[in-house]
Amino acid sequence: MVESAPCGRKTAEAGKAATSGNGTMTDNQLPIISLRGLTKSFGDKPVLRGIDLEVQPGHVLGYIGPNGAGKTTTVKILIGMLPEFEGSATVCGHDVAREPLEVKRRIGYVPESAALYDTLTPLEYLRFVGQLYGLDPQEVERRAREMLGLFDLTAELDRRMSTFSKGMRQKVLITAGMIHNPDVLFLDEPLSGLDANSVVTVKEIIARLARRGKTIFYCSHVMDVVERVCDRIVIINNGEIIADGSFEQLREMNKAASLERLFTQLTSSGGHEAVADRFIEAFEVESSAHG
Amino acid sequence: MVRLSLWLLDGLRPLFRLLGVDYGQLRATIQVKLTLDGRRRSGHMQGIEGKDRNVFVWTLFFYAFMGVFVGMVGVHTASPLVGLTIVHAFVMVMVGLSLIADFSSVLLDPTDNVILLPRPIDSRTLLVARVTHVTLYLGSLALSISAATLIAGAIVIGWWFVPVFLGTLACSVALVVFFVHVFYLLAMRLMDVERFRDVILYVQMVMTVVVVGAYQILPRLMDYKQLLSLQIDDRWWVYICPPAWMAAPVHLLAGHPSQAAVILTVLAVAVPVLGLTAVVGVLAPGFQRALAQAELNPVQRNEASVQPGRPRSWGYRLSRWVTGHPAERAAFELIWQIASRDRPFKMRTYPTVAFLLLFGCLFLLGDSREVAKTLAQLPETQKFLFLLYFACMMGPTAIFQQKFTTQPEAAWLYYALPLEYPGQVLLGAFKVMAIRFVALGFAAMAILALVIWRAAILGDVLFAACATLLVSALQAWLFARKFPFSEAFGMAQSSGRLGRSVLWMIFPAVLAGFHFVLRWIHPCTVVGAAPLVFILAVLMLRGYGQLTWPALLRASR
Numbered sequence: 001m002v003e004s005a006p007c008g009r010k011t012a013e014a015g016k017a018a019t020s021g022n023g024t025m026t027d028n029q030l031p032i033i034s035l036r037g038l039t040k041s042f043g044d045k046p047v048l049r050g051i052d053l054e055v056q057p058g059h060v061l062g063y064i065g066p067n068g069a070g071k072t073t074t075v076k077i078l079i080g081m082l083p084e085f086e087g088s089a090t091v092c093g094h095d096v097a098r099e100p101l102e103v104k105r106r107i108g109y110v111p112e113s114a115a116l117y118d119t120l121t122p123l124e125y126l127r128f129v130g131q132l133y134g135l136d137p138q139e140v141e142r143r144a145r146e147m148l149g150l151f152d153l154t155a156e157l158d159r160r161m162s163t164f165s166k167g168m169r170q171k172v173l174i175t176a177g178m179i180h181n182p183d184v185l186f187l188d189e190p191l192s193g194l195d196a197n198s199v200v201t202v203k204e205i206i207a208r209l210a211r212r213g214k215t216i217f218y219c220s221h222v223m224d225v226v227e228r229v230c231d232r233i234v235i236i237n238n239g240e241i242i243a244d245g246s247f248e249q250l251r252e253m254n255k256a257a258s259l260e261r262l263f264t265q266l267t268s269s270g271g272h273e274a275v276a277d278r279f280i281e282a283f284e285v286e287s288s289a290h291g
Numbered sequence: 292m293v294r295l296s297l298w299l300l301d302g303l304r305p306l307f308r309l310l311g312v313d314y315g316q317l318r319a320t321i322q323v324k325l326t327l328d329g330r331r332r333s334g335h336m337q338g339i340e341g342k343d344r345n346v347f348v349w350t351l352f353f354y355a356f357m358g359v360f361v362g363m364v365g366v367h368t369a370s371p372l373v374g375l376t377i378v379h380a381f382v383m384v385m386v387g388l389s390l391i392a393d394f395s396s397v398l399l400d401p402t403d404n405v406i407l408l409p410r411p412i413d414s415r416t417l418l419v420a421r422v423t424h425v426t427l428y429l430g431s432l433a434l435s436i437s438a439a440t441l442i443a444g445a446i447v448i449g450w451w452f453v454p455v456f457l458g459t460l461a462c463s464v465a466l467v468v469f470f471v472h473v474f475y476l477l478a479m480r481l482m483d484v485e486r487f488r489d490v491i492l493y494v495q496m497v498m499t500v501v502v503v504g505a506y507q508i509l510p511r512l513m514d515y516k517q518l519l520s521l522q523i524d525d526r527w528w529v530y531i532c533p534p535a536w537m538a539a540p541v542h543l544l545a546g547h548p549s550q551a552a553v554i555l556t557v558l559a560v561a562v563p564v565l566g567l568t569a570v571v572g573v574l575a576p577g578f579q580r581a582l583a584q585a586e587l588n589p590v591q592r593n594e595a596s597v598q599p600g601r602p603r604s605w606g607y608r609l610s611r612w613v614t615g616h617p618a619e620r621a622a623f624e625l626i627w628q629i630a631s632r633d634r635p636f637k638m639r640t641y642p643t644v645a646f647l648l649l650f651g652c653l654f655l656l657g658d659s660r661e662v663a664k665t666l667a668q669l670p671e672t673q674k675f676l677f678l679l680y681f682a683c684m685m686g687p688t689a690i691f692q693q694k695f696t697t698q699p700e701a702a703w704l705y706y707a708l709p710l711e712y713p714g715q716v717l718l719g720a721f722k723v724m725a726i727r728f729v730a731l732g733f734a735a736m737a738i739l740a741l742v743i744w745r746a747a748i749l750g751d752v753l754f755a756a757c758a759t760l761l762v763s764a765l766q767a768w769l770f771a772r773k774f775p776f777s778e779a780f781g782m783a784q785s786s787g788r789l790g791r792s793v794l795w796m797i798f799p800a801v802l803a804g805f806h807f808v809l810r811w812i813h814p815c816t817v818v819g820a821a822p823l824v825f826i827l828a829v830l831m832l833r834g835y836g837q838l839t840w841p842a843l844l845r846a847s848r
Contacts, residue, residue, distance in 0.1 A: 081408045104411035115405040117323065119330040124323075131319035132410040160330075 030093070032057040032184060032215050033078065037087035040073055047073050049239035050087070055232075057183075060206060060216040062230030064223070064259075066267050070239045071219045072112070075186050078217070079109050092183055105133065108182035112189045112219075114169050118162040122148055122172045125161070126179060133180040140179065147175045151198065166193030174202065185209065188219045203229055223260040233259070237267045292348045293325045296427055312416040320412070320420040321427075324397075328428060331396065351435040354385065357502070360509040362439030366447055371545050372529075372552070375456075375538030378440050379463050383534060384501070386432050387467045391474070392495040394428065429464050448545055455544060459537040462563040466533055469566030492634050499638075500645040507653055529555060536562070604628065606723075613722050618710060619836060622719030626693070626775050630723055635697060635780070640728060643688045647732050651678050651739060673810070675740040675748055676803055679755035682733035683762045683799035689728040690767050693720055693775040702777030713774070714838030720775040721767045721835065729763050751806070754817040754824065758802040761828040765798055768835050772843055 031054035038051040048070045055061050065071050076082045077089055080100035089096040092106045116125055123144055130140030148157060151171040161169060170193045177185060187206075191199050206216055206229055220226050226233060227247055235243035243250055243266055247259060256262035264270065300307075300318060307314050329345035361381045368374035397403075407417065434441075437460055444452040478487050529535040529551065539555030606627030614620040630636060655674060705716060737752050809816045 079409045081404070101411045101413055104409060107409070109409040111405050111409075113405060115402040117327055117402065117406065119327055120323070124326065128319055128323045129406075129410065132316055132407075132412055134315070134411075 029057060031055055032092055033217065034090040035074075035078075035087065036089075038074070038077065038089060039086040040070075040077065040082070040084075047239055048077075048085075051236070051239075051241060053234065053241065053244075055215060055217070057215050058210055058213045059232055060210045060218060060230045062226040062233040063217060063219045063236065064221070064226055064233065064263065065236035069236045069267075071236060072188065074236070075109075075188060075217065075219060078103075079107055079186055080104050105180075106182055107184045107186060108177035108180070109186045110170075110173050110177040110188060110190050112192070114166060114173060114193070116161060116169060116173060116176075118164070118169070119160055121158050121160055122153065122175075123157050125172065126176055129176045130179055135180060143179050144175065147179065148172070151175070151201075167195055167198065170194055171198065182214075184215045184217065186217045186219075189221070190218070191220075191222065191225060223258065223263060227259040235263065235266055242266055292345050292351075293322065293329065296325055297322060300423070307419065310415070310419055312419045313413070316412050316416050317420050317423070320407075320417070321424050324420075324424045325427070327397075331393070347431075351431055354432060355435040355438050357385075357505060357509075358436040359439040360506070361436065362443045364509060365440050366443045370542065370547070371448070372535065372538050372542040372547070375440075375459075375541055376529075376532070376535045378437060378534075379459065379537040380534035381505075382433055382436050382460065383463050383467050385436055386429060386464060387471060388494060388498040388501065389432055390429070390467065390471050391491060392498045394425075395491045425468075429468070433460050433464050444541075448541070451544065452541060455540050459540055459559060462559055463534070463537050465563035465567045469563065469570050472570050488634070492637060495638060496642045496645070499642045500649070503646060504649055507649070530558070533562070604631075606631070609726065613726070614719060616712075616715050616836070618712070618715035619719040619722075622716040622775075623722055624719075626720045626723040627727075629776055630693075630727060633696065633776070635695070636692060636776075639692045639695075640689050643684075644728070644732050644735065647681055647684070648735055648739070651681055651736055654678075654681075655743075673807070675744050675751065676755075676807060678736045678740045679733070679752065680759070680799045680803040680806075682729065682736045683759050683802075684732075684795070687766050687770075687795045689724040690721065690763070690771045693724060693771070694773045694778045695780050696776040696778070697780070699777055699779045702774050705774050705777070712837055713840055713843050714836045716774060717767070717771060717838060718832060718836035721764070721771065721832070725760070725763055729759060733759050750815060750818040750821075751810070754806060754809075754821040757821045757824040757828065758806065759799075761824050761831070762798045762802055764828045764831040764835065766795060768831060769794070772838070774843075 033053070033055040035051050035053040038048050038053075039046070040048040047068075051070075051074060063071055063074065073082065077085050078091055078096060080096055080103050083097065083100065085097075091103045094102040094106075096103050120128075123141065126144040126148075127137055127140050130144070131137060145154075145157065148154065148171070151174075153168065153171060156164070156168065161172065164172070170190070174190060177187070191202060194202065203225070206218070210216060210231075218226065218230055230247070232246055233243070233250060234241055243262070245253075250259075250262055251257070254262050254265055256265060264272065297318065300321060304314055307317060329347045331346065361378055365374035365378040368377070437456070441453060441456055444456055478490065482490070536555045536559035539552050539559055543549075543552040543556055604627070606624050610620045610623045610627075614623045654677060705713065710716065733756060737756075740748060741752065806817065809820055
């Protein structure tokens with residue numbers, strides 16, 4: 001019930017050993033994402049402590065970890081939003097530090113924060129984003145209409161997004177992240193706010209993109225989805241990778257029934273049951289007992 | 292407006308090519324930013340859903356209109372130095388306030404980074420786009436305010452006025468940009484983002500008051516003979532007065548050569564140039580860095596936003612004395628907290644207190660030009676009545692505004708809780724508004740009145756206080772039957788609005804009239820009548836507090 005501290009290096013190394021003969025398809029190709037000794041601190045607070053990771057094209061990588069573990073920082077470095085870091089990061093053959101623009105042209109990013117200029121309409125927003133990628137405005141509009149229409153947003157194309165629900169904004173952001181046909185997609189909680197049908201649609205899109213050779217870097221807390229969607233899972237905690245492998249491999253190694261179990265085993269000191277009990281006691285018992 | 296600016300940009304295309312930027316991306320970015328400017332709600336209109344008109348264009352027209360008044364004052368003065376100092380002062384103040392009040396949301400918004408940075412736009416294109424955007428924004432503001440002056444000056448002084456004035460305008464704007472950047476950097480050092488947003492709110496409120504005040508004061512300035520014949524060449528303080536620097540070039544070239552004028556002209560050109568260099572070289576990048584850092588690791592936020600152990604809020608302390616029923620008390624505490632923090636609410640209510648004071652004073656002065664004489668004659672009049680009952684207008688504003696919020700869905704709470712008498716919530720909210728606004732406004736007016744009329748009117752103040760309470764209670768009883776902070780902002784239903792406004796004014800007028808009659812009978816009757824009025828108010832409030840669900844649901848139909 002109460003597990004000891006994370007397994008740390010042992011699991012990571014064992015995990016890596018298991019994946020070096022990486023199952024699925026394209027092992028001999030050059031990795032499309034490559035991180036070596038990636039280190040980053042904010043002031044004197046270290047966030048990433050030497051991340052080593054290689055991702056082959058056509059994979060869906062689940063990148064999970066507790067809050068503050070360094071997931072978002074890793075992604076921001078990979079997409080060129082954080083130019084200052086130690087170590088090396090290469091995406092699509094281009095060094096992120098030296099050729100950030102080349103990297104940005106080939107990647108798509110859907111942030112967790114659902115940030116967009118909500119006084120614009122979806123068409124206006126996508127037109128703007130498309131132009132930044134150098135696409136012809138008319139082509140952008142054609143793609144936008146098609147993609148948003150498939151997300152059931154045809155009626156809202158000319159309405160300002162300030163009235164949109166979170167799910168609707170998320171759909172626009174997903175569209176914005178893919179409209180320029182990127183080779184690598186960085187998705188941070190892409191399913192949050194989506195209705196059941198759209199969740200299934202997006203999962204299908206991810207699976208098909210992978211089959212077409214695109215690479216997906218998927219950050220999430222929702223373990224069941226990660227379990228099923230990703231063919232490789234990397235768990236990060238305190239700025240270090242502590243597990244890396246396919247779900248079956250990891251499960252076997254740690255005798256865990258689900259990814260959620262595995263995750264809590266590796267990252268927390270446990271005691272969830274005790275916390276739950278005390279929480280309920282806090283409001284069930286009258287404080288007269290404590291004087 | 293957007294099209295016009297883009298047309299201008301297209302004309303400058305070769306220049307941008309020369310600067311080494313991607314013109315397509317630049318144009319797209321500026322187009323989006325201008326569109327956003329047009330739809331962004333300024334200060335007092337926060338939270339309201341925008342229509343399809345371009346808000347910014349209306350702002351420009353508004354400023355141009357104000358500019359006419361300013362221009363008239365500027366042209367009527369004997370010396371160009373004085374007149375143009377006033378004009379430039381006005382431009383600098385308005386541009387500066389506008390920049391802080393309306394543009395801060397743009398500068399402080401981290402959304403920009405999240406949207407633009409992952410895209411393949413290089414930093415030079417981005418920087419040029421931002422600079423161009425800000426220049427367009429500020430330039431249009433400055434030009435619209437000074438349009439009237441430009442035309443008037445060209446006619447009165449000559450054609451050469453136009454380029455020189457445009458030059459000094461540019462210098463003024465540059466100087467303002469410098470000052471505002473320094474202000475921002477200081478602010479970022481000294482306080483956290485939340486506190487800073489409050490400061491911005493205060494600036495917005497000040498701006499609203501300044502704008503309304505300007506309309507009242509400017510026309511009076513034109514009759515102020517002393518001002519019109521002023522010569523300030525020889526005053527020592529012109530050297531530290533930036534608007535005076537800006538006025539000097541025209542003054543000099545219009546045939547008033549003096550050592551002072553020459554020095555000032557040099558200052559007018561040199562200081563902004565230095566300032567702008569500092570901004571581009573040091574301040575702006577530093578500011579961007581500070582912003583990026585602040586956004587990327589919110590965990591590092593200044594601890595000032597969370598103050599453990601700070602004294603319990605006034606709301607909690609007062610609630611015990613002022614409220615009876617537990618539901619009423621809970622509502623009082625809640626609404627007190629929200630009213631002290633909700634920005635759109637504060638923005639729509641606090642300036643009214645300032646307006647009250649402003650109009651009160653202006654009313655007392657009337658149309659006279661002899662300020663001192665009028666003041667001396669006041670104690671003989673009964674004008675204090677108007678002052679005291681003016682505060683009755685405070686209540687309606689706060690009470691009417693209290694139901695609006697940017698998060699109306701949060702009101703589900705009232706419906707899900709076991710609330711037997713929803714009137715208790717309304718009563719609690721009323722008391723918050725009564726204490727925070729009506730009492731505040733009344734105290735302001737009462738102090739002003741007591742200062743002028745002294746202790747003779749103490750009894751009247753007492754009666755008026757009770758009467759104000761009664762009127763506010765009546766207004767709440769009739770008009771405030773929706774839960775506080777439960778409705779979205781909207782162009783409020785116009786039907787019934789006129790009737791309501793009229794009624795709001797009638798009650799105070801009736802009570803003021805009653806007060807007047809009592810005084811006429813004998814000035815001391817007011818003291819005796821006050822408790823009666825108070826009891827009446829209390830009874831009315833009790834009824835208010837016992838409003839039932841059916842009554843409330845009727846009201847929301």
